[in-house]
Amino acid sequence: MKKIITFSLILLYFNAVAQYEAFQALKYTDSKGTVLNYRLLLPPDYNPNNKYPLLLFLHGGGERGDDNISQLKYGSEMFLNKSKETPFIGIFPQCAKEDYWASVKFSRAKYPLELDFNYTYPENPSLHAAVELVQSMIKGKKAGKKRIFITGMSMGGMGTFEAVYRYPKLFAAAAPICGGADLNAYSKTQAKVPFRIYHGDVDGVIPVKHSREATEKLKALGCDVVYKEYPGVNHNSWDNVFKEPDYLTWLLAQKKK
Helix, strand or coil: CHHHHHHHHHHHHHHHHHHHCCEEEEEEECCCCCEEEEEEECCCCCCCCCCEEEEEEECCHHHCCCCCCHHHCCCHHHHHHHHHHCCCEEEEEECCCCCCCCCEECCCCCCCCCCEECCCCCCCHHHHHHHHHHHHHHHCCCEEEEEEEEEEECHHHHHHHHHHHHCCCCCCEEEEECCCCCCCCCCCCHHHCCEEEEEECCCCCCCCHHHHHHHHHHHHCCCCEEEEEECCCCCCCHHHHCCCCCHHHHHHHCCCC
16 A cells, blocks of 8 residues: 555656646846746747737745745646647746735734735835736737736735736736735726636635725726635635636636727
8 A cells, every 4th residue: 555655646746747847947037137937838839930828827925935846836737738728828937035926014923914005115026027027028029918917826816916006008817816906006097907806705814805895996997807706715715716617718818909
């Protein structure tokens, strides 16, 4: 029995390694000198003469660091399989350990977190570098500027909201998962971007009220927004989202007018 378990673990390890190898390990240095580790997923039949849809995925707080692999912990198999069905370029940056995707202040002394979102705070280096990387792909004519999408979970959900706030003309659609935003900063400009928002209703880390309130604010601004809440689901609502048949299908079908 022990030999069978050991063999199964070895097989899982090599399957994971093979899966991750589809994501090229690269570095990008932005105009401010920030060095960003990232993984690049290209379509199986990638043609450099074509302009592809581009998806930016922002990971959660636990995957920060400098190993350039932790950001693939959640969802990588799903993204890889979808790229085989619908060709797109995927960018999976890794936020630095001491950095954060979103401009938010909080203390980890109390859970659920009490989050102070304030977009007058400076944009964090990792978010700036990630967005500039996307812009460089457009300038290099590797991605079509009308089909740029963003999604993320937890800290990445917060970063998704903030990226749309700071770069509303860049994105064709956004899908934040268990995130939150500075809703006082949002206006009709950001509401031109379609949203799909997801959250678990018993989230013990990021209160579900943040997604509920974001949905109501976006609706009031005339946004095309749909909210899905998972009853009895805690902070790991991304597990549910990644099983949604229309999660990536909807994102990749959008196009800026």
